[in-house]
Amino acid sequence: MDDEADVEGGRGAERVHRVTVRGQFRDLSEQSRQFLVRSKAEHDIFVSAYTPEGTFTYDDRIQFFNLRYEIRCGGDDPIGLAAMTGEVEAETFLRTMGFGHGELKVDVVDASAIWDGIRGDVARRRGA
Secondary structure, eight states, X not given: OOHHHHHTTOTEEEEEEEEEEEXXXXXXXHHHHHHHHHHGGGGOGGGOOXXXXXXXXXXXXXXXXXXXXXXXXXXXXXXXXXXXXXXXXXXXXXXXXXXXXXXXXXEEEXXXXXXXXXXXXXXXXXXX
């Protein structure tokens, strides 16, 4: 594979992924629940973003949560790698904070595909 293919989004090139990990709280201690109640304003869905370190949001009832990550990776299966990385990051965060949870659901969107489409549109316009 040549360097140009890597830069232009070819196979193995680094891609930008938006990874959302969703779950439901389970068996929260009273201390954890009180922390979440006090911190609610900092974790509102309207202040969330996809960041490398992750953004943690949860509902008012402290029942459901999501974590949003921006994960950059390449290789033969970048979406699979992004999903695995996001899930590991989320599990580590939840364990560190002492937040019990049920099964996690991971969704991955290749945000680089947006730019691929724009580059294709620009190339078509130039060729017209």
